[in-house]
Amino acid sequence: MELSKLTQPELFKDQAYREIKKAIISFAIEPGAMLSERSLSDSLGISRTPLKLALQQLEVEGWVTSMPRKGIFVKDITETDVREVFELRRANEVLVVELLIPRLDDKTLDRIEQLSKEITNEQHDALKVVQLDSEFHLYLAELSQNRRLHQLIENLTDHFQWFGMAALKAGKSLEEINQEHGSIILALKMRNPAQAKKAVLVHLDNTYRSISKNL
Amino acid sequence: MELSKLTQPELFKDQAYREIKKAIISFAIEPGAMLSERSLSDSLGISRTPLKLALQQLEVEGWVTSMPRKGIFVKDITETDVREVFELRRANEVLVVELLIPRLDDKTLDRIEQLSKEITNEQHDALKVVQLDSEFHLYLAELSQNRRLHQLIENLTDHFQWFGMAALKAGKSLEEINQEHGSIILALKMRNPAQAKKAVLVHLDNTYRSISKNL
């Protein structure tokens, strides 16, 4: 049996999706910028067909808007967007910890704590902290055993990461978030749903305040 | 100024998206069925290019799964799917009423009540009731002033409608939901968030029980 039969090569549309999204989040492409299908397909070295599929997904997920026969534009970051994503994250991260706690064992708890410590170590690099914070929340979402919820949280944290980058670019730095992760972990250890929810909300509210203050 | 400049014709990909989704929800295409791009594009009278975009969106939204070079398959309805969608709906419909109540005026309240009454009138037609129930919840979501939440709720209610159809096909009828809508409306009238949340949860839990019992 050949290895090539098992390891499917990544589709062009998926490569393009990842690369473009990365470019948007990292501000390599700026909000409001126009994306020309032809020049994009040239620079990615693929044809327009798989590129269109990537752009379609990015549009459904809220990264770009398509204006037929006019162009495809990276979304602007508006106050409304930040609020909407924040409201959704609030509700759904609470759901994550609700679903999470009954299924929590000591081993995964250790892993959670480890992730949190990695963030503490990187405390001087704001960009890195933002990325690791996303990973932290994404890992919790994984543990919820709800694929759709996981996918939703991924989209929301990616957007938050984007907003956070914008805030960083605006010059100011985000507040520390480590002790907030600490209180989430503490509540998880005690298997206390109410306390865990509250800790998550405090954390998200502070992140929201920090981001919207700096925009 | 020409009229044709104002009224943009609907894109083929959007037409295809709507039609295919409708066919899936109505069980014109059965769960697990394979969708061939070529025969689908033939029967829709369009080429594969816009069809692929429609299928891409349907995949992102969880209606079909694509297996490269093997085929595109309508998702099966599994217990896990029903649970996942239900968990998400619970959390996010609660969010809807939270956001809704502060913005509620008497006029929209009347409209809500009217929608509920329409359902009462159709009580004998289970299929119609399921559809109108979706509209009811979708209208509430609209009032949340959160586009992303609205879009999410639309996807979730559409899935629930699909699951409900499956339950109806399984022979049994859904329980009555009118008095449950009534208690939601009552709580909205009193501008009582806690009571409204509770009423929404009771309603969703009953719907979930009714669906999963009949599958």
Next chain:
DNA sequence: TACAGTTCACTGGTATTCCAGATACCAGTT
């Protein structure tokens, strides 16, 4: 009969081509 190998029709993935809407520019007119 059972099985290994081949063939072939079918799949989606990708590239290419053609088309029409949108827009900026420019020349001619008033």
Next chain:
DNA sequence: AACTGGTATCTGGAATACCAGTGAACTGTA
């Protein structure tokens, strides 16, 4: 100077052509 109409050149939308992976059906053999 301001407007009008034409045109060149962008844009994405859509159709088509071509390719490679897949798997079932067929076939010749042990």
